[in-house]
Amino acid sequence: MATGGTSSSSGEGFLSRMALNDNKAGMEGLNRDKINKIIMESSKGSRFYENELKKEQQVNQRIERMMLQKAHITEQQLSKAQAQVEKMTSDLERGRDLSRVIVHVDMDAFYAAVETRDCPDLMDKPMAVGSMSMLSTSNYHARKFGVRAAMPGFIAKKLCPNLVIVPTNFDKYRAVSAEVREVFADYDPHFLPMSLDEAYLDISDHLEQRRGWPEALRTHLILSMYVCVCVGIAPNMMLAKVCSDKNKPNGQYRLPSNRQAVIDFIQDLPVRKISGIGKVTEKMLGALGITSCSHLGQEMALLALLFSETSWHHFLHISMGLGSTHIERDGERKSMSTERTFGEMGALEEQFSLCKELCQDLAQDLQKEALKGKTVTLKLKNVNFEVKTRAWTLPCAVATTEELFAVAKDLLKTEIDNVSPQPLRLRLMGVRVSSFASADDKKPLQKSIVGFLHKKQTDSSSTSQISSHKPNTNTSAETDISMSALTASDKMTHEPSAHASTSSYCSTEPESGTDSLTCPVCFREVNTTELTVFNRHIDQCLSGVTMGKLLSRCVLDSVGLRLDSSAGDHTESTTGLLLYETSTANISLSTVGLNPVCLNTCPNGDVSIHRANTLKVSSQSDPHVRVCLLSPGGPRPMTTPKPESRDHRGPALTCPVCQETQDTNDLTLFNRHVDLCLNQEVLHELGGLASVDRTTHTAPPAAHKGPCFRYVLFTE
């Protein structure tokens, strides 16, 4: 079999995917065997190595399946595919565009070059930028030892004991990159930056314009001495990228814009040199005897039968030396994420706390680009390097910390429950948002909140009345901060380092002359004009945990909560905050499926079941009841619930959470009950409202299909 050096399950032998990748400038002619031996000795037995072994075996299995498939291909199938390939080849040939001059610029060992600028002593030493865990780049002295980017520092140190490892400093690299980009813009104002050290330019127009320029204008002397720039010039992006790697370091290569030159250039080019062909694809093609682009062309009919349409079309383009001829900038962003790697983490409190931090960071990033997305994905990597992603798609787009955390937390909880009673031993956690809303929905978020805020500030009669009646109502609640998993992260909002996350709630300066601000969540006056302090207060209110008065979203959502027409005015903000002001509210529970037991467990003494389908919010002590519904992502749709996929049959259904037999065989109702129970459990655990004996819960946590959101109800 041509699957390369397959290792045995015992870990003996040669693991090819961990071997040195010397497909990088400055690494030609190295003693690969010696370097690989050191890499293997440093890695063998580690969890990382074992996981790589597993992945290698998966790739080998893929190759075996492919070879089996190949063995069954008939001559007839092959000739049919050949005809298809020929037809497409001639179509593509007709459309070949050699009119553009595309430049790919790659700043060589960029981070290392910047560090050397600041510390010239490093000039003659083997050095790398990064940490003992991971290197971002290395200089040419280090590459001679096999030290390269994407290699852990501790292995690099074994390859080259004198290696100097400099920590990364992205602010510095960004500054230099900005300097260089100014030059790019002179040549092509629409240039496409790929990273801090790489960009594509279309200089066709520039070349046309400069024909008549005097010599003095034709030379740029701005580039700093310490940055070496490799340039590839070709008729398309794919070829330009390959060309920039041709004369490293600090050289350029131009591929003439004629068909024969392109064909000659591509002939003996190893497939691995093409951007987009990585170690797995290289290995799969290698198993078919394909190592160069000319092989690729020769075996195209076979590839058309063995690979997907997208893949073989891509291969065909490569074999013909075709690539994109126009540089597209400002393409729509598809997702945004943040993730963090850390030492082993098994404690629930830490995990939920980190989850919230990630949501805060991501919310800030989303805010900067005014983005909101419907799909929230939680990414987890356990200590064995196994990666899992769990996603949930909402009916409407979300962006705030609370909205993201509401989903991410539930996804996390499900995963924790899945391995329970064992702890979930993590080494990485990430949160991603995708399925972005249309441009119309990407407007800044806070206006209506701030509007509400200002409205309350001017409404002095209302606010003074509240504060005069019960000035200290929240004292006990605020001091009663639970130490449970969720609140561990909430506590962090008291720390100065966490303040930035709150900026999403209020970003405008308070009006002059006022010495307090009214919280749009709890309606209390906060004696401060400092936005950081005020935002922290709002954070706490929104988290709902400090209030200790939570109702799960499922309770309200599943019953299609509405306010009676007598309930008073309400404000619907674009962020999804529904703010009701009313003296007493009879909230119609208009749809079926309410389980009164669940509502009764709401720890708010002022919320009670009034009639069969009415939730009454009232207070003995205060005629002014205020209700705030936090609706992540906008007003809740009053639609029928999504059909559930649980496959229960039969008349008697026992809830896997509360263990009680339910008097229904309606799956929708039963599922809703299970959701409610699960949410109650989450509430209790996270809110520290009551202890839950987990041992009585034999429920498979996977039964919890979706995340629950928090709504906050409280009274003054």
Added chain:
DNA sequence: GGGGGAAGGACCA
């Protein structure tokens, strides 16, 4: 069978 969501993976800098 097509569309779309979920999950996982390849690949890139």
Added chain:
DNA sequence: TTCCTGGTCCTTCCCCC
């Protein structure tokens, strides 16, 4: 002792219409 981060795209599977 120690193997990143943030992004895009593709494939496969599954469910629903």
